Amino acid sequence: MIELLAQTGLNALYAASYTALVAVGLVLIFGVMGVINFAHGELFMLGAYAIVAVYADWNLPYLVAVAVGMTFVGIVGLGMERAFFRPLRDNPLGGLVASIGFLMILQALVSMGFGVRMEHVPPVTQDVIVITEKVRLPVFRLAVILAAVVLLASLWAFLKKTRFGWALRASAQDPEAAALQGISINQTARIAMFIGAALAGVAGALTAPLISVNPHMGHSVIVTAFIVIIVGGIGSLEGAVIVAVAYAFVHTFVTTFFDGVIADIVGLLLLLAVLIVKPTGLFGSADRA
Amino acid sequence: MTKLAALLGFGAILLALPHALSFSQQEILVFLTINVLVVASYRLLTLTGEWSLGHVVIMGVGAYASALLSKRLGIYVPAAMLLGAGTAAMVALALSFPLFRMKGFYFLIGSFAAGEIIRLLWKRFREPFGGPKGIKKIDPMPDFDIGVYVFDFFEPISYYYFALAVVGVSLWVMWRIERSPVGLTFHAVHWQDRLAEASGVNVRAYRTLAFVLASGFAGLSGALLAHYIGTINPNSFDVEQMVFVLTWTIVGGTATFYGPILGCVVLTVLNEIVLREAGFEQMRPLIYGLIMILSVLFMPKGLESLVRGALSRRNANRKMTGETEATE
Known part of the structure; x- marks a missing residue:
């Protein structure tokens, strides 16, 4: 029993790592631009397909493929900002609708380019760390966890220590006051969109060898990300990370002891419960709502 | 009276319509x-x-x-x-x-x-x-x-x-x-x-x-x-169907009763006649996505705003001609 719990805990930690990357990106975009990017799951999907193209099809090293995926998805994010989030800045519902439209375009483009069938990505490494007979941690999963921690730590350092980070946080708190201080709203929106999209892309790229890659994989990702950012309090980066970890544990344990669909239902019920009781989320402040 | 006639005519067209169409x-x-x-x-x-x-x-x-x-x-x-x-x-x-x-x-x-x-x-x-x-x-x-x-x-x-x-x-x-x-x-x-x-x-x-x-x-x-x-x-x-409903409604516009219906009819006809006949059926989600983005960006009031614009122009013209007749 202890061993099953330990193994499930390790699985949950892995799930938490990529969930946190996706959710933090979504929160960053919302914080600075005030718009929910419904296409965020599809950015994750694009990152995974970058691995299919660069690593599996062209046989380039895995790390190169991850870097390519991250940059490429970041640039797609810049394109989204310029194409519709910026013109629709005063119209949050319009931005949301446009991102739903963009989601369909991305799915259709990937389906046409790669086909709708599941893609197989060859494993990067088969090594497994054997802790006990029944508790095993594949090295690749450990690498994903570590990569997520490093990425989130560098994001934190960027936001707290650099001038760009200050500007970003300032325009998230109060866009008008920030603009009066000479901070370019377009500039901070571009940075936030690039980082947010790149985080989703890198999460997709990191997990691609371990999951089934298909054009519709973004759906479950965006549902999870919604649950995490709303429970965490929309606009709160720390809340997103903490809830991502907590939610991953709940979801993984319910999946292990019941089944995956029940786990999804539990997650959505949690989301509804938080929306009913405290719509600003567990870590959110009222004025951001 | 003209309204009633228009309504009856419209009803007759709806009743006759399927007879002009193929099975599919x-x-x-x-x-x-x-x-x-x-x-x-x-x-x-x-x-x-x-x-x-x-x-x-x-x-x-x-x-x-x-x-x-x-x-x-x-x-x-x-x-x-x-x-x-x-x-x-x-x-x-x-x-x-x-x-x-x-x-x-x-x-x-x-x-x-x-x-x-x-x-x-x-x-x-x-x-x-x-x-x-x-x-x-x-x-x-x-x-x-x-x-x-x-x-x-x-x-x-x-x-x-x-x-x-x-x-x-x-x-x-x-x-x-x-x-x-x-x-x-x-x-x-x-x-x-x-x-x-x-x-x-x-x-x-x-x-x-x-x-x-x-x-x-x-x-x-x-x-x-x-x-x-x-x-x-x-x-x-699923969500994809919801997206279609959302697209029809937004493209049509929600200010009038006929707006969403107009959006649904126009996009369906466009889809069936233009896309299917031209062999672009696979690209349907792509084109719907594009239409959604473009209509939010450039036609935020929907297709109905075009209809209303045309109607008010016609009324304005009528008024103008009426006035010139009166002055003469």
């Missing part, structure tokens, strides 16, 4: 008729200012309920359809308690979550919902004879007339609701909710009423769909 086009016409009811009911919901992402799932509730009632309990199909609509309304009433604690963006996400929960329940419970494969061999409408016309529901043309009658009556009811004091209160709740509340309007009750009524009609459209195609599953009512 007649089938599309049936779907289009059902979808008109979906978007019109969606607009009823948006009258109070709330946008739901769960409307298609509610439509599915009507479809599942009607299919199960007729298949398991042997209830006469038209009665099962009405009960399906009632079930959808009841589910909406139950959902309204949690959902209407939220507004705007939170309502959007909340309705999405509630819809997903319902869809997952269909997927999870094979008994009675049939699991991921859904319900197959749903009883078709029984044939009947009204004297002047024999309804044979193996023919899409018969089902079209049946659906047209149901949708026509539903649209008329919705139109009357919007014109009634209740409908005016819906508008007040949307545009001046504080003022409405201060004037003694129970804002939440009216939001709930709009949601329940809209869901009832959505359920009815789902039931119409289920007994026509004969098989439904959780994916028949």
Whole structure:
């Protein structure tokens, strides 16, 4: 029993790592631009397909493929900002609708380019760390966890220590006051969109060898990300990370002891419960709502 | 008088229309008729200012309920359809308690979550919902004879007339609701909710009423769909379908009764005639996505704004010519 719990805990930690990357990106975009990017799951999907193209099809090293995926998805994010989030800045519902439209375009483009069938990505490494007979941690999963921690730590350092980070946080708190201080709203929106999209892309790229890659994989990702950012309090980066970890544990344990669909239902019920009781989320402040 | 003549002419065109179409086009016409009811009911919901992402799932509730009632309990199909609509309304009433604690963006996400929960329940419970494969061999409408016309529901043309009658009556009811004091209160709740509340309007009750009524009609459209195609599953009512409804509504515009219907008809015709005939069927999601983005960016008031613009120009011209005649 202890061993099953330990193994499930390790699985949950892995799930938490990529969930946190996706959710933090979504929160960053919302914080600075005030718009929910419904296409965020599809950015994750694009990152995974970058691995299919660069690593599996062209046989380039895995790390190169991850870097390519991250940059490429970041640039797609810049394109989204310029194409519709910026013109629709005063119209949050319009931005949301446009991102739903963009989601369909991305799915259709990937389906046409790669086909709708599941893609197989060859494993990067088969090594497994054997802790006990029944508790095993594949090295690749450990690498994903570590990569997520490093990425989130560098994001934190960027936001707290650099001038760009200050500007970003300032325009998230109060866009008008920030603009009066000479901070370019377009500039901070571009940075936030690039980082947010790149985080989703890198999460997709990191997990691609371990999951089934298909054009519709973004759906479950965006549902999870919604649950995490709303429970965490929309606009709160720390809340997103903490809830991502907590939610991953709940979801993984319910999946292990019941089944995956029940786990999804539990997650959505949690989301509804938080929306009913405290719509600003567990870590959110009222004025951001 | 001219209005009545126009209405009769329009009705005659609708009755004659399927005879000019091929078999597969007649089938599309049936779907289009059902979808008109979906978007019109969606607009009823948006009258109070709330946008739901769960409307298609509610439509599915009507479809599942009607299919199960007729298949398991042997209830006469038209009665099962009405009960399906009632079930959808009841589910909406139950959902309204949690959902209407939220507004705007939170309502959007909340309705999405509630819809997903319902869809997952269909997927999870094979008994009675049939699991991921859904319900197959749903009883078709029984044939009947009204004297002047024999309804044979193996023919899409018969089902079209049946659906047209149901949708026509539903649209008329919705139109009357919007014109009634209740409908005016819906508008007040949307545009001046504080003022409405201060004037003694129970804002939440009216939001709930709009949601329940809209869901009832959505359920009815789902039931119409289920007994026509004969098989439904959780994916028949997924987010992609919701996106289509959203696109039709936004492209059409929600300021007028005909806006969403216009959007639905124009995009369906465009899709079927332009895309399918030209062999671009695979690119449908792509083109819908593009249309969605472009219409939000460049036509935020929808197709209806073009119609209104044309009408007001015509009226202005008339006035001008009238004035010049008077001065002469």
